[in-house]
Amino acid sequence: MAIDFQRFFDCTSELHAFHADLSAALHAEYTAKPHGTDSHWDETLAQLPRFDSPNFKLTNYDLGSDRIRIGVPDGVDIDRDRTKHLLRNFMPWRKGPWEVLGIAIDTEWHSDWKWHRICPHISPLNDRRVLDIGTGNGYFLYRMLALGASLALGIDPTRLFLYQFQALQNLLPANNAHLLPLRSEHLPRFELFDTVFSLGVLYHQRSPLDHLTELLNFARTGGELVIETLVVPGNEDTILVPQDRYAKMANVWFLPSTGALHNLLHRAGYVNIRLVDVNQTSVKEQRATEWMGFQSLQDFLDPADSQLTVEGYPAPRRAVFIANKA
Ligand SMILES: C[S@@+](CC[C@H](N)C(=O)[O-])C[C@H]1O[C@@H](n2cnc3c(N)ncnc32)[C@H](O)[C@@H]1O
Numbered sequence: 001m002a003i004d005f006q007r008f009f010d011c012t013s014e015l016h017a018f019h020a021d022l023s024a025a026l027h028a029e030y031t032a033k034p035h036g037t038d039s040h041w042d043e044t045l046a047q048l049p050r051f052d053s054p055n056f057k058l059t060n061y062d063l064g065s066d067r068i069r070i071g072v073p074d075g076v077d078i079d080r081d082r083t084k085h086l087l088r089n090f091m092p093w094r095k096g097p098w099e100v101l102g103i104a105i106d107t108e109w110h111s112d113w114k115w116h117r118i119c120p121h122i123s124p125l126n127d128r129r130v131l132d133i134g135t136g137n138g139y140f141l142y143r144m145l146a147l148g149a150s151l152a153l154g155i156d157p158t159r160l161f162l163y164q165f166q167a168l169q170n171l172l173p174a175n176n177a178h179l180l181p182l183r184s185e186h187l188p189r190f191e192l193f194d195t196v197f198s199l200g201v202l203y204h205q206r207s208p209l210d211h212l213t214e215l216l217n218f219a220r221t222g223g224e225l226v227i228e229t230l231v232v233p234g235n236e237d238t239i240l241v242p243q244d245r246y247a248k249m250a251n252v253w254f255l256p257s258t259g260a261l262h263n264l265l266h267r268a269g270y271v272n273i274r275l276v277d278v279n280q281t282s283v284k285e286q287r288a289t290e291w292m293g294f295q296s297l298q299d300f301l302d303p304a305d306s307q308l309t310v311e312g313y314p315a316p317r318r319a320v321f322i323a324n325k326a
Contacts, residue, residue, distance in 0.1 A: 002042040003166050008178040012151065014129065018188045025186040035159040044089040045163060049078065049101070050170035061172060064146030066112035068139065069099040070171045078102070090164050093291040095136040100168065108292035110285045111139045114199065114228070118320055121276040123224050125149040128194035131218050133184050134201035137164035141177040149195075152177045155187065189217040195224045200318075202229035203246075208254050212268040219325040225270065230255050231278065231319040236263055240313065247300035247309040247316055258319050270323035277320040 005026055009019055051073050060071030072078050084103045096107030126148035132140055135154025138161070144152040156162070156179065165179045184201075196219045198211070205211040215225055230252070232240045236259030246252035256264060258275050265273045283306075286297040297316070302308040307315050 002045050003162060005178075005180065007174070008153075008180065011174075011176055011178070012153075014151070014192070015190070018190060021188045022180065022182075025182055026180060029157070029183070029186055030181045038159070041090065041160070041163045044086050045167055045170070048083065048086050048167050048170065049076075051076070052170050052172060052174065062146075063142040066115075067097040067099050067104070068142050070101065070168065072101050087167065088291070090160060090167060091291055092160075092294060093137070093164065095139040095161075096291075098139075098168070100171065105291050106289040108286060108289060108296055111136075113285050114318075115140060115143050117277045117279055118199075118226060118228065119143075119147075121274075121320070121322055122195065122226055125195065129153075129192065130195045130197070131155075131190070131193040132197045132199070133215065133218075134198065134204075135161075135179060137161040138168070138177060138179050140197065140199065141165075141179070145175060145177050150176065153193075154179045155182045155184065157181055157183045184211065184214050187214075187218065191217060192220050193218050193223060194220060195226065197226045197228075199226070199228040202227060203252050203254055206253050208256075209264060209268055212264060212270070216269060216325050221325060223325045225323050225325065227261075227265070227321045227323070228318055229261070230316055231258050231261060232314045232317070233257065234259075236260050242311065242313060245311060246313055247297070247311070248295070249300075255313075258321075261319065261321060265321060265323055269326060271326045273321060273323040275319060276322055278317060279319075280315060280317040 062069045078101050080102060083101055087103060093105050094108045095111045096105055098105040125144055127150050129151045130144050130149045132154040135141055135156045138154050141152040141154045159181060162179055162181045196215050198215055202208055202211055219225060232238060232255045234257035238257040239260050240255040242252055258278060262273055281297060283298045288296040300309055301315055302310055309315055
């Protein structure tokens, strides 16, 4: 398998007490469970350029821009058509946008729009250790590093996203963003992260209260938790459990109103709970693109009434809560 996690272990002495547990989890969940497409993705990764050697003085990249940009090092020739072809082997590209070696990757989601809704409300990330649960391909990890995070650790079990992240990491100088292909349930009780993000993850959990409680185990005392999830209109007694699919997604279990989610956070033990944003997802933010050829939000909405999903539920709307660990 082409991806090893040595650099993560080398760079995270502050997590030393947890390295043995994480190594065992990676063995059980990654090494011992090969994915059917791994060898194809391994070959693609091996053919893509890599500049993460000390020979390259990479300065032309920008991890803080809305379209995260990774440029070509001075004096290097890139076969752009071939590189684009290789990057397309990692489709669908859902989270972004990116500009990689001069190739614009227009992703399904404008993740930069989500970041702009969240960013003004969080504590400054300077020198903070940050954990991003369900990080996707790590788009937000780079935005966090650009804001000064000393460690940006993401976890996500989806194998394709790990390959996308690795392809990008191979083009960058050594940095302290890391993605481990694990689920939150596989993590130890760190109790040390300054900020823990769970963006777009809660509604995928069969047991939302357990997920919220689990997140507290990762944060230090007083640490900040940032929860973004689908919500429905209604009072604090309103929770939607879709009968089957929601917006054509099979793995959506639980959509609370903002009032019900506030109560859940309170019952889970969160303090200083603040609702900082509610936003109905637009078909400009989530859409099919050249890099994501499947159906997207437009196809998930009732053609006669865009306020409803095709199943007749309220159309996707997302809330951001920020709270602290007592
Ligand atoms: C809707 S995407 C959100 C991605 C990104 N956080 C964002 O907001 O754009 C949900 C991601 O969470 C991951 N995921 C689901 N359950 C998880 C869990 N228990 N632990 C870690 N990741 C999880 C999925 O693999 C998927 O990539």
